[in-house]
Amino acid sequence: MIMPCIAQRDQNLCIFCGACRNSVTCPGGEVFSPDCIGCGACRLACPGSAIELIEDRGRRKNVCIRVNGTIFSVPEKITLKAALLHAGISFPHEERHCGVGGCWCCAVLADGNAVPACITCVREGMVIDTETYIEPGRVVTGFGPHMVGGVGTPVSIRNYSSPIEVACFTHGCNLRCPQCQNHIMAFTGGLEMKPKEAAVMLSNMRRIFRVHRMAFSGGECTLNRPWLIQAIGELKKLNHDEKSRIHVDTNGSLLTEDYLDELVGAGMTDAGIDLKGTRPATFQRVTGIRDAELARSYLENAWNSVKYLVENHPHVFVGTGIPYNRALISKEEVLELGERLARISKTVQVCVLDYRPAFRLKLEQPAVEEMIEIKKILNSAGLENVFVQTSRGHIGP
Numbered sequence: 001m002i003m004p005c006i007a008q009r010d011q012n013l014c015i016f017c018g019a020c021r022n023s024v025t026c027p028g029g030e031v032f033s034p035d036c037i038g039c040g041a042c043r044l045a046c047p048g049s050a051i052e053l054i055e056d057r058g059r060r061k062n063v064c065i066r067v068n069g070t071i072f073s074v075p076e077k078i079t080l081k082a083a084l085l086h087a088g089i090s091f092p093h094e095e096r097h098c099g100v101g102g103c104w105c106c107a108v109l110a111d112g113n114a115v116p117a118c119i120t121c122v123r124e125g126m127v128i129d130t131e132t133y134i135e136p137g138r139v140v141t142g143f144g145p146h147m148v149g150g151v152g153t154p155v156s157i158r159n160y161s162s163p164i165e166v167a168c169f170t171h172g173c174n175l176r177c178p179q180c181q182n183h184i185m186a187f188t189g190g191l192e193m194k195p196k197e198a199a200v201m202l203s204n205m206r207r208i209f210r211v212h213r214m215a216f217s218g219g220e221c222t223l224n225r226p227w228l229i230q231a232i233g234e235l236k237k238l239n240h241d242e243k244s245r246i247h248v249d250t251n252g253s254l255l256t257e258d259y260l261d262e263l264v265g266a267g268m269t270d271a272g273i274d275l276k277g278t279r280p281a282t283f284q285r286v287t288g289i290r291d292a293e294l295a296r297s298y299l300e301n302a303w304n305s306v307k308y309l310v311e312n313h314p315h316v317f318v319g320t321g322i323p324y325n326r327a328l329i330s331k332e333e334v335l336e337l338g339e340r341l342a343r344i345s346k347t348v349q350v351c352v353l354d355y356r357p358a359f360r361l362k363l364e365q366p367a368v369e370e371m372i373e374i375k376k377i378l379n380s381a382g383l384e385n386v387f388v389q390t391s392r393g394h395i396g397p
């Protein structure tokens with residue numbers, strides 16, 4: 001039994017930023033309209049935490065849909081995902097999805113077209129096919145040059161005066177970081193792009209800006225594994241010269257040994273992996289993941305990924321990203337983190353990110369002196385290649 005939901009805004013919490021109207025792909029046409037289908041995309045994207053989903057106990061008609069040949073009757077104005085759940089079809093590994101129409105992990109065929117089930121409205125007579133193979137797609141934007149790069153960019157090549165890398169940003173994320181700095185990409189959907197299209201765009205950018213590095217960032221680019229593997233494979237085909245580098249910047253939470261092997265096999269040469277603490281409670285605070293077991297497994301995946309790459313793929317450049325703000329992580333835990341990382345590799349690159357006010361969290365940006373102290377703590381743990389992001393630019397190693 002499905003209880004339809006609708007989005008409701010708390011006027012006292014709303015900061016009238018317009019994110020729910022301007023950046024969310026609203027399948028109801030307009031947020032808070034009578035046609036709301038309760039997908040919750042606006043709730044995730046709201047910087048003010050002003051939107052809740054409430055059960056809609058009003059009378060609704062039912063519509064008939066055909067799912068893999070069987071007819072079901074489901075309430076009108078609900079998401080395809082909810083309708084499929086009603087039909088007994090669930091999405092495996094749902095915790096690894098975005099829920100906002102960005103990653104397209106939930107894509108199904110509806111009346112012959114691939115659509116993201118999480119933000120698509122069910123309609124009378126719809127024919128849904130969840131069994132036929134669909135070429136992966138996902139929302140990708142922000143193709144362009146970068147002078148600094150990301151966590152997996154070697155600090156030694158940064159020159160701050162000309163591009164060193166071209167990148168694109170995949171939409172959708174499995175984390176819910178309250179201080180997300182890329183929240184427009186993390187929490188919004190849109191039109192899909194096929195892997196080859198993204199690879200061609202990045203390759204063209206590489207030639208325009210005369211760089212050798214090409215990066216996938218996000219959002220979380222490792223969501224929708226088939227898409228990323230194919231995109232890297234296509235990029236490798238288009239850039240088979242020795243100078244080309246393919247960089248993946250990730251929160252690391254979804255990476256497993258076989259996924260890493262597949263990424264390296266496809267052509268990944270550089271990986272930037274976030275280590276958001278050593279303690280699951282810290283990870284939960286930083287990422288907004290409420291499920292303690294899920295947070296623990298996400299955090300361990302990130303740590304295991306760094307270790308696995310260092311030990312098994314030494315030709316891959318590995319950079320790690322560590323969050324710092326005293327409201328989120330203590331200096332004792334930074335030391336613990338440094339010691340754990342030094343046991344894996346003393347020379348791995350470490351970039352400490354000074355978490356500042358962004359999205360929902362009104363943090364106080366750490367002072368430059370505080371960031372230098374964090375660098376010294378990590379150096380004292382045995383790490384040799386540490387630099388910190390500060391309001392005066394990067395400092396170190």
Ligand code: FES
Binds near residue numbers: 104105119
């Ligand atoms: S879960 Fe539907 S697009 Fe990401």
